[in-house]
Amino acid sequence: MISARVRKLAEAIGPTTLVTALLIYFGYVATRARYDYFGVSLEMTGLSNQSLLLDGLEVVYVPAAMICLGALLVIGVHAVVSWQLARRPGDVTNTFLAAGIALVGVLMVGRAMIGIFLQDSSTSTSINPTPFALAFGPATVAYGIHIHGKNRGRPLMSPRLARNGALSALGLAVAGLFWASTQIAWAYGIGLGEEDAQKLQTRAEVILDVKEPLQDVPLGITHIPLSTTAKDPNFAHRYRGFRLLLASGGRLFLVTPKWKLGRDQTIVVPYDNSIRIQLVPQP
Template sequence: MSSSFLGRAREIAAVVAPTTVVTALLFYFGYVALRARFRYYGVDLDLVDLTLQETLLYGVEVLYPPVLVIALIGLAVTGLHAGVRWLLSAPERDVASGWVGVLLVLVGLLALVRGFVGFLVARVGAGEHFPVTPVALALGSAAVAYGGWMLHTVAARRRAWPAESNLRQTARRSVGWLALVGVASAFWATNEFAAAHGRGKAEEFAEGLPARPHVLLHSKEPLRGVPCGVEHRDGGAGAGEFRHRYKGLRLLVESGGRLFVVPAHWRDGRDGGTPSRTLVVPYGDDVRVELRPTPRLPSRPDC
């Protein structure tokens, strides 16, 4: 009974543990992407208060491209490794195998140097549009470890590397540190990709704002901080209780009884113009919300 219970417990742990890790990664990368996405609109993610399910769904969206890239890299590495195994299979090719190993180690060391420069020099890492620094660290550590393995294989076959030599023991320890650098750098690169993915989704969403449904606001009192490009019309006493009407808004997100609305034509300020702002409107008796489809695209305001 005891052994059966322990065996069943191990089976459950083997299933639950990977699922927990994947869920945690989805939540983390989804959070990073969402934070960058809403920061583009000047909104702190902590104010949005999304549910765990919504964050996980965004995490799945972020993981699709890197998983595809990792799969393609895995196929390429599998083919290259098969070629290297063939190269190492015959002693008469030891010279060529040794030179390939030396080349990999040198290229890996150069990549590690580039990665450490980007890590230590802030202006180098800050000017990267692609995560060159973490990718260089990850690929560099992998190249050094793989090239060292090739050299070890050739040296062991030629008995040029004693089993208990200090150099061999040092190499074993180095592989562990290189693996740690590679894993941390791969995580770093994926984190940078998640942030870039979030910013890209925000820009893509901004381009499609004019075609999204209208958000019309009717309020009793004038709203403060209305962004440029939003049309305000005061209907006067004859318009009834909700006399102030605001047109030209689109919904960014709804959360916690509040609407986060943005102008139909979002400006990020990179063209030198006045950057747009996000308007936060709480639900209440003072504001009435009206949604309408978009029959035609509105013209871009001159502001």
């Protein structure tokens, strides 16, 4: 009954819709971490779902590779265990094997509970064993129970109870893998932010002309007063040295080429007729 409902729900959602939603989500997490590194909230950028979708394509490779490698590992372990059960059916060694696998699962479940209830909220964004323990702990316990029943020649519980337990373990595995993928996407975004900071000097210089002077100009930016007799007297201040971090949502997010976390800030200016910009490529 439950499996039929799950199948109907999956058919209603559709694989394309699900994949698109996951890509947008992972793109959102990675992009948020990337610009959080510069102190910019993702809500300020106004990036579209299409941009987040493209970013998600870049992020999803690592979780997908890890899931495939994990599946290969599970298949290999199951093949070895099946060979052992077929070679010596009903042997006491198989009982110890099943107990050992279940014990490993119980320890992983305990580690998951510690991470969920005793650790701080940073576990949601920093890579740690908690989501992996949640994903594989219950499944490992269920697999140990399955091996023991198969070794005895009869299951340890009713088919309905076994099916519900397997679905619960599958649900926890999906939740744990999704959690782990979120951590990986966040770490990937932080890495992109750090890479951006290291390569700012190679980006084109932004020469910014404004009507009113900017406040709290970061280090490395030069202020040049413009003559009122210039061709366009509306722009009285010129700033040189900026690098463009992002242009989105009708705003320019500008940083210094030697931007350093904890020292420098990001300057946000409207991208309209109140400013004038020039781009100077760097060698």
